[in-house]
Amino acid sequence: MTNLDHGKFSRVTTMFHSLLALTVFVLFFTGYAIAFNTELWWMVELMGGNRGVLSIHRLAGFALILLTGFWVPYMLIRSASRSNFREVLPDLRADAAAFVQDVKFALGRADERHPNARQFAGYKADEVPLLSYVGKGVIWIFTVELLLLMISGLLIWRKTWLIDFYNSQSVAMAFVAFHGLLGVIMLMGVLFHTFEHGFHPAFYPIEMKAFLPKDQTPNFHGNPDEYETTGIERLRLRPSWRWATNVVAVLVVVGIVSVLVASLDYGGYPVPETLAFNEGSVLRTIGINIGMFVLLLGLLLSVYGNVLRARYLRQRRERAATGTTAADGGEPASRDEPGTSGTDDG
Amino acid sequence: MSQGVMSTGEGMRIFPDVEACIDCGGCVVACKRTWDREIQNQRIDITTMAEGIAGPQGENAAKVDPLIAGENPGETSLPMQCYHCENAPCVSVCPTNALQKEEDGFVTVQDDLCVGCQYCLSGCPFGAPQFPDSNDGSAQLFGTGGIMDKCTGCRPRQEAGKGPACAEECATDAILVGSAGEISDELEKRGSGSFFNDQAMEIIFGEEDAQLFQDYNPDQ
Numbered sequence: 001m002t003n004l005d006h007g008k009f010s011r012v013t014t015m016f017h018s019l020l021a022l023t024v025f026v027l028f029f030t031g032y033a034i035a036f037n038t039e040l041w042w043m044v045e046l047m048g049g050n051r052g053v054l055s056i057h058r059l060a061g062f063a064l065i066l067l068t069g070f071w072v073p074y075m076l077i078r079s080a081s082r083s084n085f086r087e088v089l090p091d092l093r094a095d096a097a098a099f100v101q102d103v104k105f106a107l108g109r110a111d112e113r114h115p116n117a118r119q120f121a122g123y124k125a126d127e128v129p130l131l132s133y134v135g136k137g138v139i140w141i142f143t144v145e146l147l148l149l150m151i152s153g154l155l156i157w158r159k160t161w162l163i164d165f166y167n168s169q170s171v172a173m174a175f176v177a178f179h180g181l182l183g184v185i186m187l188m189g190v191l192f193h194t195f196e197h198g199f200h201p202a203f204y205p206i207e208m209k210a211f212l213p214k215d216q217t218p219n220f221h222g223n224p225d226e227y228e229t230t231g232i233e234r235l236r237l238r239p240s241w242r243w244a245t246n247v248v249a250v251l252v253v254v255g256i257v258s259v260l261v262a263s264l265d266y267g268g269y270p271v272p273e274t275l276a277f278n279e280g281s282v283l284r285t286i287g288i289n290i291g292m293f294v295l296l297l298g299l300l301l302s303v304y305g306n307v308l309r310a311r312y313l314r315q316r317r318e319r320a321a322t323g324t325t326a327a328d329g330g331e332p333a334s335r336d337e338p339g340t341s342g343t344d345d346g
Numbered sequence: 347m348s349q350g351v352m353s354t355g356e357g358m359r360i361f362p363d364v365e366a367c368i369d370c371g372g373c374v375v376a377c378k379r380t381w382d383r384e385i386q387n388q389r390i391d392i393t394t395m396a397e398g399i400a401g402p403q404g405e406n407a408a409k410v411d412p413l414i415a416g417e418n419p420g421e422t423s424l425p426m427q428c429y430h431c432e433n434a435p436c437v438s439v440c441p442t443n444a445l446q447k448e449e450d451g452f453v454t455v456q457d458d459l460c461v462g463c464q465y466c467l468s469g470c471p472f473g474a475p476q477f478p479d480s481n482d483g484s485a486q487l488f489g490t491g492g493i494m495d496k497c498t499g500c501r502p503r504q505e506a507g508k509g510p511a512c513a514e515e516c517a518t519d520a521i522l523v524g525s526a527g528e529i530s531d532e533l534e535k536r537g538s539g540s541f542f543n544d545q546a547m548e549i550i551f552g553e554e555d556a557q558l559f560q561d562y563n564p565d566q
Contacts, residue, residue: 034441034442034461034463035441037442037443037459038443050442050444050458050459050460050461050462050493051461051462051485051492051493052484053461054461054462054463054488054490055484055485055487055488055490058488058489058490059488156463157488157489158489159464159467159468173438173439173469176439176441176465180441
C-alpha cells in the first residue's frame with residue numbers, strides 16, 4: 001500500500017548492515033581518538049590507550065575489508081540481489097530533477113517534492129521509487145568513501161608498498177591528510193544517515209527496514225487504488241519525537257561543524273603545512289565530543305534495531321503458536337524459521 | 347669536556363664531522379651505557395658508506411672536497427642520530443603531537459601520546475626514530491611499532507652543563523655540539539665541510555643558519 005510497509009533488505013544485508021555499522025563505529029571512535037587526541041583524550045584511554053588504539057583501528061580495518069570482501073561478491077552472485085541492484089543505480093535524469101526540485105522546495109519555490117525524493121513522504125508504493133535520490137546517494141557516497149578509506153588506510157599501514165613515492169614530507173603527510181579528510185567527510189554522512197533514519201516521524205526512533213529482512217516484513221497485498229490514503233495518518237506520533245528530533249538535529253549540526261572547523265584549523269587542504277595539532281580550545285573540544293555523542297547514538301540505535309527485531313520475531317512465533325493473526329492482520333506466516341532471532345543482537 | 351662540545355643547553359645544535367669519524371663505535375657504547383638501552387635500540391649508530399673503497403685521493407683522504415667536486419668520496423663514516431632539527435619533519439608529520447620542538451631547541455617525544463604510527467620514520471631523513479617495542483605482541487601483529495624512541499640529545503646532562511655522552515666519549519671529537527655558528531666555525535677551522543646537501547642543512551639548521559655552512563669552500 002505504501003512504501004513504508006514493505007521491506008528493503010534481504011536477510012544477509014540486514015546482518016551486513018549491522019556488522020558494517022559496528023565496524024565503522026569502532027573505526028570512527030579509534031580514528032577520531034587518534035586525530036583529535038587533544039579533544040578526545042578520554043576516548044584514547046577507552047579505545048586501548050596510546051599503545052592499543054592503533055591496533056584496534058587496524059583490526060577493525062581488516063574486519064571492514066573482510067566484511068565488504070564477502071558481501072560485495074555475494075551480492076553479485078545472487079540473482080535476486082543483482083535484480084535489486086538496478087533499484088540502486090542512479091536515474092540521472094529523474095534523480096537530478098528531484099535534487100533541483102528539492103532545492104526549489106527548500107527555498108519555497110516549489111509546491112511539492114519530486115517523486116524521486118519521496119522515500120519517506122508517505123506516497124503509495126506504485127507512485128514512487130523504493131529508493132529516493134537521497135537513499136541512492138547514501139549508498140554510493142558511502143561505497144566510494146569506504147573504498148578510498150580502505151585503500152589509503154592500507155597504504156598508511158604498509159608504507160613500504162609505496163616507498164619510492166614516500167620521498168618527500170608532503171607525500172608522507174598527504175596520505176594521512178587524505179585519509180583523515182575522508183574520515184571527516186564520512187562523519188558528516190554517518191551523522192546525517194543516523195538522523196535521517198532514526199528521526200523521521202513515521203519511523204522514530206528507528207527504521208525497522210534496516211533490521212527486519214524483507215521476507216519477514218508484513219506486506220500489503222490489496223489493491224492500492226481502493227484506498228484514498230496511504231494509511232500514514234493512522235500512525236501515532238510519539239510524544240517525545242518533537243523535542244528529541246530538535247535536540248539531535250542541533251547536536252548533528254554542532255558535531256559536523258566542529259569537526260570541519262577543527263580539521264581546517266589544523267592546516268590547509270589537501271596537504272596541511274603541519275600535522276602537529278595545536279592546543280585545543282574549549283569550544284572545539286565540546287563540539288567534537290558532541291559529534292562523538294551523536295555517533296554513539298547511532299551505534300545504540302543500531303543495537304536497538306536488532307533488539308526490536310528479535311522481540312518482533314519472538315512475538316510472531318508466539319502468535320503463530322497460539323494461532324492468532326499475524327501482525328499485518330493476515331494469516332500467520334508459516335515461513336518462520338527457528339533460530340533466526342538473537343543471533344546478532346548488538 | 348670533549349673538544350667537540352663547545353656549549354650546551356638552550357639553543358644547542360648537534361652535528362657530525364665526517365672527516366673526523368673513524369667508525370670506532372665509542373659513541374654507540376657511550377649512549378647505551380649512559381641510558382641503559384638494550385642492544386637493539388640504536389639511539390645513535392654509525393653509518394659507513396662505500397666501505398673498503400678508496401676515493402680518488404686515496405684512503406683516509408678528505409671526504410667533503412671530492413663530494414662537492416662530484417666525485418666518489420670513498421669510505422665515509424657518519425654518526426647518525428637525532429639532530430634536533432630546526433625544521434623537524436618528524437614534528438610536522440606526527441598526528442598526535444607526541445613529538446614537540448621545545449623552546450630550548452630539543453626535539454622531544456611524549457611516550458604517553460605516541461601511538462606508534464611510524465610517520466616520523468617516513469618523515470625523518472636521518473633515520474633517528476627507533477621502535478624498540480615493534481616486535482612485541484600486538485605491535486608486531488598490526489605493525490604499529492610500539493612507542494617511538496630516539497636520541498634525547500642527553501637533555502638532562504646538557505642542562506647540568508655536560509655534553510651529550512656520545513660527543514664526550516668520541517675519541518676524535520667527530521660529534522660537534524654548540525650553536526650553529528660555533529659548529530660552522532669549528533668545521534671551517536678544521537678544514538672540514540658539512541657533507542649534507544642544502545636541503546638537509548636547511549632541515550637541520552633552518553634556512554638562515556644553513557647559510558653559515560655555505561660560506562665554506564674547501565678550494566680557498
